[in-house]
Amino acid sequence: MNQSDILIENYNNDFLIIKSKSDGQLQLLGATLHAAQLPFIEELIVTPAEICLKLNSLFSPECIERLKQLQASAFVAPDSLKLPICFSEHDDWSYILAKTGLRKQEIRERLLSTQFKVAMFGFLPGFTYMTGLEPLLHVPRKPFPSKYVPANSLAIGGQYLGVYAVDSPGGWHVIARVAVSLLQTHELPPVEFRVGDEVGLQELEEQEFENIKQRGLTLKQYNAVS
């Protein structure tokens, strides 16, 4: 890796936080780290802004040199995928409308014409973070997270668009339902999206939405038939 761009913070030999000055570098480095299966790393969490390495007792400060010598993995060409959705009448809309000062129809059109990009996976199994959301639509997360957000909810929070793949608590504002289930529980990786994939939202009529949902298609299957 390009060492001048990389900052490694060591938290008492419990975990390391790696930051980078150049955009996109951490995703590639994260893929390399995951493939390298280094013995002193117990958990690896990769986000565009930070990589977190949970360390075990095999870690010593010299290991940081080994990290610096890793070469970022090769760039993989992204897929372009459609995410079938149906905008909902969720209560969270009122906050979004008040905060942005836009009408719902306006927001729908903006979202439907945006090319999103898969930025990372995190939070809970299957949760997919996408960037590309217009700054106008960046609204703060809820001060008190909701206790229940149903699986396959599309939501916005800060700079991200995201999909809740399992029922969970959540601090983002729900705007739509997704017709396919992102989480493939017995597969690894458990989601068919890859970081870097381009995503367009595809709005379905209520009837069509229910049909797709009934068929239980995966994301890739939906894109193959639609």
Add this chain to the structure above:
Amino acid sequence: MLFLEIVKPGLLSSFQDLGRKGLSYYAIPNSGVMDRNAAQIALLLLDKGHEEPVLECTSLAPTIRFHAATRIAITGADFSWKLNGTYVGVNNVLEIKSGDLLEGGFAKDKLRGYIGFQGELILSSVYGSKSTLLSAAFGGFAGRSLRKGDKIFWQDQTKLEKDVKHFFLYPGPEFNLLEQESRSRLCSQKYTISTDSNRMGLRLSGVPLKAVSYQLSYSAPLLPGFIQLPPSGQPIIVLQDGQTTGGYIRIAYIREVQLSKLNQIPLGQQLSFGLFS
């Protein structure tokens, strides 16, 4: 000075941990405790990490004089252990006062027993392990089995362990976003464990903490033990089923080894923090 003194060494008493891994290539044996299960029980009884060293006793027990208060756990073979002349059994945690004498006889049922210590023993670490390797005379205490008169020192951790609901915090990535007054408040106030805590997170309630900002512009990594501060000012400790990323600031963390103790505190009860910086 926190130390114990070996009055009688027993037959073969040496300090061992889980041993050295992956060094057979260099003709360095694994070493480590002979009965891992019994050794782990001693550490578990003390809420210690599974890789900490214990004293392994063989066939005939050592006699030990403690010169400082501490807490120990005795497991494995039953050596008819006595503390100041009173039988204490095995698989027990014993509160030790300065001057206490621990002694035992021959192992009754099995061969090897273990003594775990609350304090952090000051031993020699070689290739990442404190296990004594008798043949090469390295690791543990002077690379050998204990002898009469040996003094073994430890660093005290009993202060933090006395109060079972007190936890040490380490500053997290966004600790600096906490306002100065809130930094001290975090460690001076008692927190109540909120009843809406679950396996994902332990929600605390106290006087709200103030931060310069509560939300990160990005979602950042989270590990169990990390403490998030949402805009409500009430900290949330990430637990075993916790989310792997989140957008609230990460003000502090508690070490994984403390989570067992934390997770056993009933909802509605109180806990407190101290800052390790």
